[in-house]
Amino acid sequence: MIRISDYHKTFNAGTLNEVYALRGINLRIQEGEFLTIIGTNGSGKSTLLNAIAGTFQPDRGTIAIGGKDMAGKADFQRARFISRVFQNPFMGTAPDMTIAENIHLAFMRGKPRHLIPGLTRERRDLYREEVRMLEMQLEDRLGNTIGTLSGGQRQALTLLMAVMNEPKVLLLDEHTAALDPKSAAQVVALTERFVARYGLTTVMITHSMQQALALGTRTILMHKGQVIEEIAGKDKSLLTTTDLLDRFADLRKQEKLTAEMIEEMRREYL
Amino acid sequence: MELWVGALNLGFLYAFVAFGIYITFRIHDFPDITVDGTFTTGAAVTSVLVVAGTHPLLAVLASFVACMAAGSITALINTRLNVNSLLAGILVMTGLYSINLHIMGRSNIPLLNTSEFFTLLNRANPGLPHEPWTAICLTLIMAASWLAVSFFFKTDLGLSMRASGNNPIMARAAGINVDRVKIFGVALANGLVGISGSLVAQYQGFADIGMGIGTVVTGLASVIIGESILKKHSIYAWIASAVIGSVIFRFMIAIALYAGMDPVDLKLLTAIFVLVTLIVTAKIAKGAGKVKRKHLVTAMAAAAIIFGIFAGVKYGNLTAFIPQKKVKIGIFQVSDNPILNITRDAFLDEMKRLGYVEGKNATFLVENANGDIATVNAIVDKFLRDKVDILVPISTACTQAASRKVKDRPVVFATVANPFVIEVGKTDTDHLPNVTGVYGAVPMDRTMEIVTKILPGPIKIGAIWDPSQANSEVNVNSLKKALQNYPDVTFVGGNVSNSSEVYQVAASLVQRDIDAFVLPTDNIVYSAFDSVVKASRNRKVPIIFNDVDHPEGGALVVFGYTYVTSGKQAANLVDRILKGEKPASIPFERYREIVLGINLKVAEELGLAIPRELLEKATVIIDESGTRQKSGGTSSREGTPLPAKRLALFQFTDNVILDICAEGVLDGLKKSGVLDRQNIAIDHKMAHGDFPTAQSIAQEMVSKNYDYIVTVSTVSLQVTVNHNKKIPHVFAAVTDPLKAGVAKSFTDHPANLTGLATPQPVESTVRLMRKVFPKARVIGMIWNPAEVNSEICTVITREAAKKYGFKVVEVQITGTQEIDQALQSVLGDKPDIFFTSGDTTVSSVIPSLAQKLRQKRIPYVTNTPADIDSGAFICLGADYYDVGLKTADIAIRIINGEKPAAMPIVSYVPEQLTLNLSLAKEFGITIPDDLIRKAARVVK
């Protein structure tokens, strides 16, 4: 479904702030696959997601989605078949607009927007049913602005808005990191349900080792703009976090990781 | 009324600006300055089309489209070229200035005689006055626009616009091309602003290149005001708040103008207001929505307080609105008699009218000595102990006591017959430094004139007074003096010392066969007047008295001052002193209103006939049945009460020529004496170059019902003509009233309008150049095409130059900052003479320009005689002071009753030549002797 070949990206090239963020990524993701990404801070995880979404164009390398080369396609054009949910619950919705208006905006993704009031009563009823599925008691508050909702409610709504049009690819960037544990669990459960129901090809960055191992079919480890390790197969869900740390020790022997990096991973993920 | 309805209408018209600002600032967070340019573009496109005969609605549509195009360019520069939004706006706005000039072809297009939108509306008018009808129509249009704009934001397109502004990341994720939506939004905003420009031009009757300045700030102020007032639960409320904000903003301006604030300060206050609000909103931008509203209200309040304090400090007449130190005023009178009571009550009423409210900003201590001189002094002492700020003695005795004891604070006296005998002053202007006031004694010579008209032939008159009162002595002496001119009138006097003696004395005088009582002002006689009446009735002796407030009291004739005037005038003096004037510089005032009242009922009882001549002069007549009639009689000379009238002198902007012209008008009016004779006050109004302000001033003049209007400058003429169809209006300092669109020809003009056209004597000047510089070939000029006047002059210069064999080298500029460069360019063509005519931009830098030309040894010729002092070589021009005087003459003719309709517009160019011989010597140029002789002034 997604094929990334020799992808390089440098920010602020030629300036003091130059960052070589992605250093030759090669990655294939099958249709319906659920990939999780882990890695230290600043290793390029979000940048990789942005690359897929088309926030910027590469310095070198290509991305193809569903067999089509994405070169030159801007993010709003790819949005027709790629949906995203960000870490910050404020980012996925328009706070001064109502719940119904937000959902309608997501529904209109990829369709032409005309000078007609598309948010009709029938549509509103439809959206109410969708929102009911979130089990967040939002179905009676369609006319309220997003600004009045909690972070968990917003994130659940963002997730709904991301999947309701059955995109080809769903990109999740630490989308539960900013939530309290209870909301986070709710959103994770919703994520599993939606991915399963629509059979979505999903890439999820996570800050939790448990999530990385429990969810999805394959996990990759990123470091300094590169993919340095991959854990896949049937036994993935059987691994424990200690097993994982052992794998890191191996990597150290191969000199792909330094001791400090391992220490940092331990701190961030355990 | 017109002022308030006008403010409502302007608020509606500017509401489209508020819509635009709402879209850019609030939805897209895009501070777009382009609107300052597109507002004018809207006006420009519409005016050109409407003049060409296009349907006004089509013209509005065209303006909308043109301004959308302009707005989209700003947004394209911002999104595609990544130029900061402010800078992009400034770039396009600057460019639009030239484009607008090109569209219009000149800087000002009048729309007065064309069929514009509001004329069209008026055709459907069922007979209402113009402004209210416009208000009704605009209310409907506004309601429709409100629904339309709100509906737009409910459509899919509108939703995506709101999302793009509210959360661009989310919008992009939802597949919205945020850049494109932003371009569309900014374009739409500018289109709406263009509609505003278009409608305002049609409403005010002209388009002008400068009318867009400040649009962004006023629009923002409107949006902010609206937001802080209306709760925004829905998009409908949001949009409504923009309309309401716009209307309130215009009302605020109208109120400020109405309160007499100088419009020049409005800009500053608007800017401060917007700034404060922006700072506060920026600070709480991270906060939740609810907090925002609260802070907006705080910001509003803060701005309002700044506004209030500023206005209060600068303008005393706003003092009533703000808390301040209370002034303490001590008022006291010598006894409880009617004249003094009337004075006191009138004083207190007038103070209240002037905004001094007991307990709020003023404390009035009112005392009465009840006839005891010792008490008078005690009252003064008490006032000093109570630390009063001003003493107001009513009556001569009180004034005497106060002026003797009080030296360190102001004393304003009222109802004193003659302040000079009690030595508070030598003349009206030379008086004790802390004392001023109002005085006047009934003119006894004129009283005698009336008496002898009713009772011709040898008569004996009787008078009663209290010799212990200085005041009464003064009055009796003045009567005796008047009698020197009437040899066949015999005088008998009787003295009293208290009111119980009056009857006896009066009866004794009647006994001595007097033919009439002629009673000078005396407090005791006043309070016991009924006794005199009773004593006189047996023998049918007529009484001539001066208590004009009670003409039905039994006297045959009352002649004198109404003491209401005394109190009123004193209150106004107190007001002036509280506002900072020094009593030393305020001359004593005489009473302004004199009254002649005749009681025909008494005349009938006495069997006397009143000469018709007197009846005609009378201001009050009590008829045979004893009821008061208002007489139609007006008196010819000073003294008789004339209703106060007001003349507005309306100047558009501050520049030398207009200032001089206004000065001429003022001097001409003052010197003629017509102001005093007709009791006319002049209000000098100034718009400081701001168009909406000019607009409001015109509405204000109409709504306050001024009696006469004089305008100085073309814009003030145009704006006024558009609003005023009734008040007689004289214009001045206008080069070409026909081009300004206010008249079809010099004889075919609105019935209430006439004035002076003063073209620059350009052709004469060019002829003069030929005479002085026989060999010269090239004339250099710098001028600003945004000025109508300048353009007309330049065109005439070109033609005249051709005729006299010159070549003209011109460079156009848009502001003084470009003059240096323009000069370099002109000098490149080696001009022999440099010429400036009718251009106010260049005029403002003549001294430095003349200096530079002198270094190049190029003679500088202008059309303003005064420029000779700034280093010009020859000036031939209209003497604008003279123009002002001539304008005053026309105004005086109208004040004296001539009708403007019958007075053709006059073309008047009082040519005045000035020469600089020292420069001539320096350049080695000889100037013909006949010119030197002709010159009004020569610099040697």
Ligand SMILES: Nc1ncnc2c1ncn2[C@@H]1O[C@H](COP(=O)(O)OP(=O)(O)O)[C@@H](O)[C@H]1O
């Ligand atoms: N738009 C950008 N401009 C400049 N630097 C960026 C940009 N996006 C990411 N970076 C830099 O690239 C590196 C990788 O960032 P990111 O992908 O966000 O890391 P993470 O793995 O924590 O998500 C960081 O050093 C970050 O500062």
Ligand SMILES: [Mg+2]
């Ligand atoms: Mg990240």
